[in-house]
Amino acid sequence: xxxxxxxxxxxxxxxxxxxxxxxxxxxxxxxxxxxxxxxxxxxxxxxxxxxxxxxxxxxxxxxxxxxxxxxxxxxxxxxxxxxxxxxxxxxxxxxxxxxxxxxxxxxxxxxxxxxxxxxxxxxxxxxxxxxxxxxxxxxxxxxxxxxxxxxxxxxxxxxxxxxxxxxxxxxxxxxxxxxxxxxxxxxxxxxxxxxxxxxxxxxxxxxxxxxxxxxxxxxxxxxxxxxxxxxxxxxxxxxxxxxxxxxxxxxxxxxxxxxxxxxxxxxxxxxxxxxxxxxxxxxxxxxxxxxxxxxxxxxxxxxxxxxxxxxxxxxxxxxxxxxxxxxxxxxxxxxxxxxxxxxxxxxxxxxxxxxxx
Amino acid sequence: xxxxxxxxxxxxxxxxxxxxxxxxxxxxxxxxxxxxxxxxxxxxxxxxxxxxxxxxxxxxxxxxxxxxxxxxxxxxxxxxxxxxxxxxxxxxxxxxxxxxxxxxxxxxxxxxxxxxxxxxxxxxxxxxxxxxxxxxxxxxxxxxxxxxxxxxxxxxxxxxxxxxxxxxxxxxxxxxxxxxxxxxxxxxxxxxxxxxxxxxxxxxxxxxxxxxxxxxxxxxxxxxxxxxxxxxxxxxxxxxxxxxxxxxxxxxxxxxxxxxxxxxxxxxxxxxxxxxxxxxxxxxxxxxxxxxxxxxxxxxxxxxxxxxxxxxxxxxxxxxxxxxxxxxxxxxxxxxxxxxxxxxxxxxxxxxxxxxxxxxxxxxxxxxxxxxxxx
Amino acid sequence: xxxxxxxxxxxxxxxxxxxxxxxxxxxxxxxxxxxxxxxxxxxxxxxxxxxxxxxxxxxxxxxxxxxxxxxxxxxxxxxxxxxxxxxxxxx
Numbered sequence: 001x002x003x004x005x006x007x008x009x010x011x012x013x014x015x016x017x018x019x020x021x022x023x024x025x026x027x028x029x030x031x032x033x034x035x036x037x038x039x040x041x042x043x044x045x046x047x048x049x050x051x052x053x054x055x056x057x058x059x060x061x062x063x064x065x066x067x068x069x070x071x072x073x074x075x076x077x078x079x080x081x082x083x084x085x086x087x088x089x090x091x092x093x094x095x096x097x098x099x100x101x102x103x104x105x106x107x108x109x110x111x112x113x114x115x116x117x118x119x120x121x122x123x124x125x126x127x128x129x130x131x132x133x134x135x136x137x138x139x140x141x142x143x144x145x146x147x148x149x150x151x152x153x154x155x156x157x158x159x160x161x162x163x164x165x166x167x168x169x170x171x172x173x174x175x176x177x178x179x180x181x182x183x184x185x186x187x188x189x190x191x192x193x194x195x196x197x198x199x200x201x202x203x204x205x206x207x208x209x210x211x212x213x214x215x216x217x218x219x220x221x222x223x224x225x226x227x228x229x230x231x232x233x234x235x236x237x238x239x240x241x242x243x244x245x246x247x248x249x250x251x252x253x254x255x256x257x258x259x260x261x262x263x264x265x266x267x268x269x270x271x272x273x274x275x276x277x278x279x280x281x282x283x284x285x286x287x288x289x290x291x292x293x294x295x296x297x298x299x300x301x302x303x304x305x306x307x308x309x310x311x312x313x314x315x316x317x318x319x320x321x322x323x324x325x326x327x328x329x330x331x332x333x334x335x336x337x338x339x340x341x342x343x344x345x346x347x348x349x350x351x352x353x354x355x356x357x
Numbered sequence: 358x359x360x361x362x363x364x365x366x367x368x369x370x371x372x373x374x375x376x377x378x379x380x381x382x383x384x385x386x387x388x389x390x391x392x393x394x395x396x397x398x399x400x401x402x403x404x405x406x407x408x409x410x411x412x413x414x415x416x417x418x419x420x421x422x423x424x425x426x427x428x429x430x431x432x433x434x435x436x437x438x439x440x441x442x443x444x445x446x447x448x449x450x451x452x453x454x455x456x457x458x459x460x461x462x463x464x465x466x467x468x469x470x471x472x473x474x475x476x477x478x479x480x481x482x483x484x485x486x487x488x489x490x491x492x493x494x495x496x497x498x499x500x501x502x503x504x505x506x507x508x509x510x511x512x513x514x515x516x517x518x519x520x521x522x523x524x525x526x527x528x529x530x531x532x533x534x535x536x537x538x539x540x541x542x543x544x545x546x547x548x549x550x551x552x553x554x555x556x557x558x559x560x561x562x563x564x565x566x567x568x569x570x571x572x573x574x575x576x577x578x579x580x581x582x583x584x585x586x587x588x589x590x591x592x593x594x595x596x597x598x599x600x601x602x603x604x605x606x607x608x609x610x611x612x613x614x615x616x617x618x619x620x621x622x623x624x625x626x627x628x629x630x631x632x633x634x635x636x637x638x639x640x641x642x643x644x645x646x647x648x649x650x651x652x653x654x655x656x657x658x659x660x661x662x663x664x665x666x667x668x669x670x671x672x673x674x675x676x677x678x679x680x681x682x683x684x685x686x687x688x689x690x691x692x693x694x695x696x697x698x699x700x701x702x703x704x705x706x707x708x709x710x711x712x713x714x715x716x717x718x719x720x721x722x723x724x725x726x727x728x729x730x731x732x
Numbered sequence: 733x734x735x736x737x738x739x740x741x742x743x744x745x746x747x748x749x750x751x752x753x754x755x756x757x758x759x760x761x762x763x764x765x766x767x768x769x770x771x772x773x774x775x776x777x778x779x780x781x782x783x784x785x786x787x788x789x790x791x792x793x794x795x796x797x798x799x800x801x802x803x804x805x806x807x808x809x810x811x812x813x814x815x816x817x818x819x820x821x822x823x
Contacts, residue, residue: 004686008722011692022699025466029453035698202759207475208784211759273758279358280756280781281475282449282708282735329721339581340367341404343718349698350453350462358757360738360778360790369802376805395735448783476784478764501736505785508766553736556780556788579736586802607794609736609780615788618767 029350033244069170071106086215090132103238106168114148118157178256186303197288211273219292232306234299247286263323364580380592393551394421394709401718416681417711431456477509484521504618507625524656532643550576559614578606636676675702736782
């Protein structure tokens with residue numbers, strides 16, 4: 001084995017070791033959805049809660065209750081700004097949680113909503129958020145049935161934080177999960193990636209970038225999932241591409257199933273304005289958050305019908321097959337660049353900071 | 358994207374790869390240094406090494422301005438950020454660079470107001486909008502970026518913005534290249550010149566490399582085809598026994614550079630007698646500071662910075678990597694103690710550092726994977 | 733500090749100042765033209781943008797020339813390959 005290969009083996013072994021949390025204080029990196037978040041969750045929360053269902057780290061927990069299978073999930077929303085092109089924190093709060101249920105194959109049923117509101121926050125804005133939540137839940141056929149409200153002193157909260165928990169019913173005899181993914185599977189994405197993350201970045205205003213056509217892609221994906229599962233029984237795994245983007249999900253799948261995922265850069269759908277913003281800032285669209293897109297891993301034989309089912313739905317416009325699962329390299333995601341070269345797509349440590357250099 | 362997509366054409370890349378392979382003398386090995394961090398990043402991001410024959414090695418040089426900032430200067434910046442009322446602004450790459458007491462990100466966690474900006478003009482805008490705060494911009498970069506800092510300062514002075522200052526860490530590229538060339542343990546056959554620095558300084562300044570050190574230099578653009586083209590041109594020079602400065606990046610670089618940009622730098626800044634470069638030690642006349650007349654905007658004068666020299670951790674071999682003496686995986690702590698999550702040195706933190714680039718993009722058993730996927 | 737991207741000038745500052753609105757495939761940003769103004773910049777021109785400043789006007793003729801040179805390099809090799817295939821006594 002060459003010296004380089006020895007080092008690569010050493011690194012692979014080091015990465016397989018259990019994660020340790022070295023920091024004494026939480027930094028913004030811990031919230032970005034990448035490696036630091038993963039380490040925090042595994043080394044602190046999994047350690048503390050020690051639950052086999054939790055340890056699967058899927059987007060939802062599927063619970064057996066008598067003869068029924070219930071999916072249960074929760075999500076907190078801290079987006080800034082609260083209102084942005086395409087929606088507001090309320091839309092994210094409902095759709096985000098419903099999507100976590102949907103990708104478990106569960107029809108959304110009930111939601112809880114808790115609000116942490118900062119002293120001084122405009123009542124009119126709170127009304128707008130609540131109205132958006134009601135509309136989003138209604139559109140998805142879900143009901144908001146319980147909730148809570150707290151107020152914190154001025155300066156102790158960024159306007160309004162919303163946390164939702166959701167319960168759904170897994171009606172089909174289907175078990176979705178990353179561990180079932182295997183060589184030969186196809187990787188699909190339900191539409192152009194990065195719309196939400198770039199919309200938010202631009203809406204913050206401090207980068208002085210404008211893109212008139214860009215909106216957050218926030219949407220409830222259950223109708224799309226429902227159609228998909230109807231025609232493509234070979235779906236192995238569905239994941240909601242949120243914080244950390246498509247790259248993070250593919251890495252999680254590659255690690256969970258110990259497979260290699262190869263992505264064709266040219267096949268990944270990205271809107272022009274998202275691409276432009278990413279080029280300007282030096283960010284890779286694969287790491288940018290979405291809020292209404294999912295990654296679908298499906299048996300290679302079912303790839304065509306699956307893609308067709310996605311594409312003919314309004315929520316799946318622009319869906320594309322972006323890659324294939326193989327045995328090599330296990331646990332890693334590779335990108336075949338449009339240029340024809342190959343490189344790794346690893347988990348980011350923290351936020352995709354705009355690269356200036 | 359115009360002027361980008363055409364220079365990423367895979368068909369032309371394959372033709373260039375054949376050209377390059379044809380020009381390699383059998384049995385001979387070539388080492389070309391690409392000085393600029395932006396080149397390192399492009400090479401790994403697009404997988405350009407897949408197009409080069411094994412006889413050619415691209416060596417990553419010290420042209421990563423984040424990588425060469427000594428830990429002591431990071432500490433100085435954190436000291437400034439800790440002063441009452443200060444908003445420290447910087448480019449994104451700086452946030453995770455480890456100083457002697459953690460990084461800017463850690464300082465933020467402890468309450469410092471440190472914000473990322475895209476342009477120094479955005480920092481000036483912040484100062485205008487917060488007259489009660491002192492906004493400091495940490496300026497880093499080579500000659501590409503120095504004119505922007507300089508012009509921003511001229512604006513600040515003209516507008517009478519009194520709460521804005523710059524912590525100047527601009528460095529110049531030529532002394533670094535010379536330090537590499539003076540290094541006894543190096544064997545290089547040519548250079549890919551820093552394309553964007555050259556939009557400012559032109560191509561003329563590189564002549565000392567060809568004339569005194571006998572190594573050809575091709576100023577290269579940043580798209581994949583630019584880099585392959587530059588490698589082909591270097592091989593052609595070597596094959597024809599020439600040793601010249603060539604400009605591959607004609608669409609953006611002129612022989613004489615940008616006079617206004619150089620003028621802006623000289624109006625506002627002057628060369629420091631010497632400056633410490635991480636890994637390369639003290640180099641004379643290699644860095645810029647603000648002139649006396651801009652003292653009111655000079656963070657180094659406004660804030661008493663500790664100015665303590667912090668020795669790099671013993672295990673850190675960033676210096677050798679920056680000089681191209683070591684490949685990233687040859688560093689003893691690469692991938693184990695030093696990873697993107699737990700970086701010991703700046704080569705691993707900056708997205709353009711050779712180690713970060715290799716770890717994040719290039720680290721896989723190429724042969725095994727290629728074999729598996731072509732089967 | 734090398735990340736610079738080509739962008740198309742959409743509109744100049746109506747007040748005659750240094751700022752222009754520049755487009756990068758659908759995203760727009762204000763860019764300071766101080767370093768390139770002397771060469772004359774008009775809407776439709778392309779500039780190289782770095783940290784909010786235009787560093788150079790992109791020379792379209794030079795871009796074409798570079799692409800031609802690139803095509804030429806590949807072509808020479810293809811010609812040689814063709815000659816090789818055609819066998820001795822030809823070309």
